[in-house]
Amino acid sequence: MSPGRWRLPWRVLVRASTPGDRGLMLASAVGIVALGLLLEGPPGSRLQVFRDNRLVATHALGGTAGWSVDGRLGPVIVEIRQGQARLREYRSPRLIGTRTGWIGRAGQVAACVPCGVLIRVEGGPSPADADLDAVSE
Amino acid sequence: MIFCRRTPVLLLILALLATGCSPTAQPVSRTTTRLLMGTLVSITTWSLPTNASAWEEQERQGVDAAFREVARIEGVMSSHRADSPLSRLNQAPRGIAHPLLPELADLLRRGLEVTNASGGAFDMGLDPLILLWGFSREPPPQTVPDPQRITAWLEHHAPGGLTLSGTVEQPLLRLANASHGLDLGAIAKGYALDRAVAVLQEQGIHNAIVNAGGNLRTIGAKGDRPWRLGIRHPRQAEGVMAVVEVDRPLTMVTSGDYERFFIHQDQRYHHIFDPRTGYPARSGLISVTVQAEDGTLADALSTALFVLGAEQGLALLRRFPGSEALLMLEDRSLRRSAGFIGQPVAEP
Amino acid sequence: MIRPPRSRLEADLLAAHLAAAGVAAHVLEATLPGLGPWFKPGLANLFTLVAFFHLGWRTAVAVALIRVVAGSLTVGTFLSPTFFLSLSGALGAVAAMGVGGLLPLGLGPVGLSLLAALAHMSAQVVAAFFLILGHQGLFLALPWFLAGSWVTGIVNGVLAFLILERLAPNQASPP
Structure with missing residues (x-):
């Protein structure tokens, strides 16, 4: 040629x-x-996964990923897609962690309290209602 | 000619380098969240440090220490753990005075002030009733327990079933009968807030919010801007019904019928019991937010007000100067005490 | 300026040759397995590029269109989604060549080929998004596709340069 x-x-x-x-x-x-x-998501945008308050995994929030964390009531699935993450638990009474849905902004948290599993977004864009520092409920 | 070919690239490189420079001190805010006391506990700190890395280390250690204190309190006061000092008191025989930790006795003493002032609306001895209804179990209950069992409990549960005696160093507690069992769920989080904040200050952190399951205690502020806090709207999961800006130490505790409840035959059964009936309180209120500097007091008062209702609740507040409240009634109207800090948010 | 063809006939012949070569390349790449739909050497663009430099932009557009239509007819993908992807890619490439030639950046075959390759890939991804996969995940892979185009664009540019050198030996340097 x-x-x-x-x-x-x-x-x-x-x-x-x-x-x-x-x-x-x-x-x-x-x-x-x-x-x-x-x-890949904003620089430094990471997901932290805690089990019983101990950091067990950190993952970049870009791309697609999914894995299982051993919770106190059984496996909890952590999913990452397009810069957001969510929990899917199958053996939790109230499914609050799952119902929280997708999180992707700095500081957002989803947790299954009885499972002992918590995921948190570190870095990345701040939440839309960042003008509130905390909510009493 | 080489110059003007390469200039764009040079400018690009310079721009990239410039973003890394920051000669002035930058504010640093960090939030750490842990699962404690059966809920999410978060500590948010703010600082304008001269040495960012030294502050980061100090902040981390201080926050760790505060969380350890909360975990310690849970270990002492949890009624869910069979081996906690509190549970052992619940397992001990009734009608006899038993020794207990001075820390526990102090907390009970402070709680009894609210118990007496509220005519028994705030009661720290409801463990048997809570077990009967099943709100502390997972999964949560879906049905009403046998009314006869509730009546039986009520018959035995007279006011004054918790009696403290002994000395400050060696206190004693007497539980009258089996209808009395210690449950500090309505006061322990407030106490934990007080202790956590004390630890943070000991560790040199002076601007922070501690959030234990939606109960907040603040110290300091964000430089020249106050902390902005929201109060959850009881019927809107992501909604806020009021915004509170605060730059002096303050605790805000909210009690509502939306936190743990089930609906049975169109009736809502929530977890804030009226000790005088044995059933969830029906006082016309769906949410109470109490403001006070002291977390222990705010926590106890929020439960008392929820049980008492608007009129008697606001009257109770006057017996504790410095405490204020915002109440949302069943018809969604708001009532507030004169000194309550905050702006209701207009209905969307 | 590259020496213009001596006559209209010469120009047409050259255009035809380039188009045919493009079709051949298109067919060849279509049958190459394992590279996947995205990572092609993009040889077909090479001929469009040569046409651009030697015969002007309009002829390059014609060469590109002939290449895509005839190529897809040959392979059997005429009017299929693949055809529209190729079409978008080729049009994107040729548009980039036109724009790149107009910009005062002093771009030669390598630069124009690079631009064309990046435009080709971008146009294909956008077309794929609308025609096939309305999935945002497609864009996540874009940087990887573009990296591949970056390489093939440069390689094709060098090849184009060498071809052009052959076609007009005393005037091999770009305009």
Whole structure:
């Protein structure tokens, strides 16, 4: 396919490209990396998983993932999708942890209290009602 | 010509570097959450540190110490653990004075002030009744217990069933009969808030909120801005019915009929009992929020007010100067004491 | 400027050759297993690129369209979702070439090929989102796809440069 003799690819590249080309190569490489980081969720956006108040796992909030944590009442599933996480428990009386639904903003928590499992978002965007520091209920 | 080709790249690199610089002190706020006392306990701290990493270490240790204190209190006062000092008192024979920890005795003494002032609406001896209704079990109850058993309990449960005696160093407690059993669920979280905050201050943390299952105690503020607290609307799971801005030490405890309840034949049965009837309190209130500096007092008063209703409840407050309350009635109207801090939020 | 073809006939012949080569590349890539729908070497774009440099943008558009239509007819995917993906990709690429050629950035075949490859991939992902998978998870993989396009774009650009060198030996440097 390529006519002519094969030289060292590097030298060919340098000969074939203009300074403008090389600038574009660099800029687009940076852009792609930045896009990758951006889509992974905001920098530092992580999910912490606690079992009986001990940190048992940390996971980035990007991409898709799911695994099982051994809770006091049986397995609890932790799911991550598109920068958010949720709990799905199958053996908890009131399913409050599951009913909390997807969390993705800094400080948000979902917990199954009888299972002893808690997940928390660290870093990432602050919640929409960040103007409240705490709620008495 | 090389200059203007490379300038955009240089500018990009400079911009990236610039985002990392921050010469002035930045405020740092951190929230730690743990499962304790059968609920979520969170400690939020705020600081404007000159040395961020030193503060981070200090904050972590201080918060750890505060959580350890809460766990210790749970270990002493939990009626769910068979080996706690409180449970052992419940297992001891009735009608005889038994020794107990001074810490427990002090708490009981303070609670008895509210018991006496409220005419028995606040009662720390309801363990048998709570067991009868089953609210402390998992899964929670769905039906009403046998009315005869409730009547039997009521017959034996006269006021004054908890009697303290002995000295401050060696106190004694006498439970009158089997209808009396210690349950501190309506006062222990308030006490835990007081202790946690004390530990935080000992550890050099002076701006914080401790949140034990929705009961809040604040110290300090966020620099020149106050803490902004919300009060849950009893019928809107994510809604807030009032906003409170506070920059002096304050405790807010909310008692509501929406926290633990079941509905049976169109009636709501919640977990705040009226000791005078043996049934969940029906005083016309669906939510009570008490403000006071002291957490123990606020916690006890919130239960007492819920049981007493609006008129008698607000009258009770006047006997404890410095305490205020916001009440939501069944018709969704609000009543408040004169000094209650906060703004109701308009109905959406 | 690259030496213009000496006559209209010469230009048409060259265009035809490039289109045919593009079709061949399209068919070849369609039958290559295991690379998956996204990670193709993009050789077909190579010929569009050469057409662009040697014959102008309009001819490049024609070459691209012929390539996609004839290629899909040959493979049997005409008017299928795959066809529309290829179409979007090719149109995106050729649009990027046009825009890139107009920008005062001094881009040569490598730069334009890179732009075209990135535009090709982006256009295909957007088309796939609307036509096939309305799933946001598709965009999560975009950086990886773009990284692949980055490589193939540069490689194709170098190849285009070498081809152009052959076509006009004394004027191999870009405009």
